[in-house]
């Protein structure tokens with residue numbers, strides 16, 4: 001459990017808005033350990049691969065976007081989930097490959113869930129205050145749809161342990177993931193808490 005890993009990508013808007021330090025600080029201060037990190041410019045092909053790791057992503061995202069329009073009393077641009085998610089995916093490819101991003105792997109107990117909590121809900125308009133997307137973004141599906149682009153939500157974070165494994169395999173080579181002891185591990189995990197008092 002203590003070595004659960006999750007994959008995070010600070011998207012191009014995070015770099016352009018000089019929020020890299022701020023975002024990483026939020027993950028770091030939770031106690032999670034950074035075990036890999038790099039700056040890259042993703043190719044469109046890699047972004048497509050990233051979103052096709054889950055064969056159900058197209059269908060699920062399509063259904064979600066259509067349901068989102070209906071909930072808001074709006075007419076969806078299409079009734080076909082795959083057509084709907086194809087629009088989302090094409091916009092994501094353009095967004096995520098437009099410039100440098102920072103990819104990192106965070107390790108620690110419940111890392112997937114903890115990071116998702118810190119990142120907040122997908123649409124910045126409704127992400128909770130106190131989360132990264134809630135605090136630093138003013139975007140919405142409504143505006144991004146009108147402008148025909150992906151919603152600028154600063155960060156990607158794996159949604160499950162399984163998703164994290166696949167994403168880590170896609171973006172990192174084995175030798176880029178560093179196994180090391182962090183001083184902090186003791187106060188987080190050591191059941192005996194020996195060695196504090198002199």
Ligand code: GDP
Nearest residue numbers: 061064065068088121122141150151153156159
């Ligand atoms: P995440 O894990 O919170 O990033 O959300 P998902 O995995 O469901 O979706 C991946 C990305 O697709 C999101 O970060 C958004 O850019 C986009 N997306 C997801 N759902 C919607 C939606 O309902 N409308 C629009 N416009 N984009 C969406």
Ligand code: MG
Nearest residue numbers: 156157158159
């Ligand atoms: Mg996701």
